[in-house]
Amino acid sequence: MEYTVETRCLHLEEEKNKDKDFGSVSFPIYQTATFAHYGVGRSTGYDYTRLQNPTREQLERIVASLEGGCDAIAFASGMAAIATLMECFKPGDHLIVDGDLYGGTIRLFNSVCKNKGIEITAIELAKEDPLPYIKENTKAVYVETPTNPMMNITDIKKLSEITKEKGLLLIVDNTFLSPYFQNPLSLGADIIVHSGTKYLGGHNDTIAGFLVTNREDVKEQLRFFYKTTGAALAPFDSWLILRGIKTLAVRMERAQENAMAVAEWLKGQSCVTKVLYPGLPEHPGYEVMKKQARGFGGMLTFEVDTTERAQGILEHVKLIQFAESLGGTESLITYPVTQTHADVPKDKLLENGITDRVLRLSLGIEGKEDLIADLAQAFTAASK
Template structure:
């Protein structure tokens, strides 16, 4: 079954009882048991038919063994890190979502986990960071917000040689663009609020595992910690995923045109976009990804105020999050990555002037006109 067909017919897509082509929302906390210990569903924290449908779907789309749905992307990431114990060491990419940095710096370190931050594009830096107590490598690719591309296959191979788990946050790409498990990764995580949901109407996280042993661990932790996705949100997420292919084609088409426009805009100093032929990661992105995505970050030239630029936009929406139908724009330094201390943020390349744009599916002429009128009002 091809990917776009799988989006619609994959997982559990039809209700076996009624034949309904939309899976029912099972708003039940508990389930009647015919005999003790023989019920498929007992309590919705442990398992719910609506949640199971979306979990099966993401497992199929990512070519994994099992999928798990959580109340948020942060809940999914936190549950994955809960596999590890005090004293364990984890290598983490230096360009990650600010919320992930906050979790690591303010919560996980306090619980005894240790971390080394590296540029995961540098395989030698990863290898040199491996310690006797290292248990995993965690990275985003493309990264948030600088859209850097790491070699997933090479990192997964390095991890396996060192007997480490490899974990990839695939939020920015989605399985439409890349499937890290096919490239050797052990665990994939998503903030499903983004491209998978696609409509800015739910908060959700997903985890997909490659091996049954890891699946068993995540399943135990999902039930033990309890940060599960509720039935209503599970249904919304599956509905959103059905149109992922349609949306991604439009997202990427618009993003390419906007990149070309920004590349000619004299008030833009630097652009971060995997599809830029001058980007040092371009060749790897072309090899590893089925398209370049729809996220573009850019810096205005010195002396231009990013807040003034954003304030004048009329169609593009100032908001955190990404991957939605509507185009969303933000300033990472004071919004999504505000939790990262400025000296660390600057050292990792996230400048105060950086703007992150999630390109939506509006008419491209309206988006270009909106950018143009804002640039025209922007003065040194």
């Protein structure tokens, strides 16, 4: 029997070992570093938690099921997942990446990957054809869609047709939409990246990352680097993400409802010069999103008329918290130029439209009336 995505957030198609777990509804936390053997050549199937752990394996099976992959690998953070992924490339390899990415990813590409001899070319994949940039040593294309923070939308299927024709890996960061709203593997991607800290965890209480693939050859390579570099997610954190995924469907729906309501409200404010939310029909990626995703998500970015107003809003929000991160039950407002993208060169920020007047909102599950009222009072206070 094939379950719906809502059900797969809680149950695998074939649950195993229920008797061994004493019928536990909440999957047990195997908080152990190592596993004893019955004798020489007689293993339980587990050796050492860096290599495998039952709690983490349950989480990995569920994430793989949600994304339609043959394997999902759970890491200690989203950046640990991306850093391990980059071990698949060697000096002299060339990657084409989106110009608008999370600042930590940009930092890794520019400061670590380039120093290791990996060539990086950043372009606007939502607007530019990557074909002219593909070279003999090009190995992969890396994209976020929607991008962080400017909410650019790339047509994954169209891009995958190019990467498959050229024999390149297509890597898609699916953090903003989660597997509830978007499944890049079904659109032709080879590897999915998740910051599990965000929507998968959903409660702002733990850090995790994932790589998911539907290719056996890629799975073997990723598993080798995973066990070798040792960036595995701990058992208790695995359990926290398992717990978070149980409410993924209801949280994503509520966050999207709130994002749409707040986006419409922002459009009516005279001091707001730009609202970037792919659920708005005027967004340039709206039609692509309708085609490749089941929803628009809970993230939006907006720009106000002055730096003073932007900073005043941050000073005066009360219910919405001024903090980094996203995807949790609580709504958060972020200032990209000093937080998520603080290490990105100023000229690159301006090129991407990230100014000191730009604010990013992650809508949580509070009442939308309360969120709008909080923004309204913050806007009023910032005008004084």
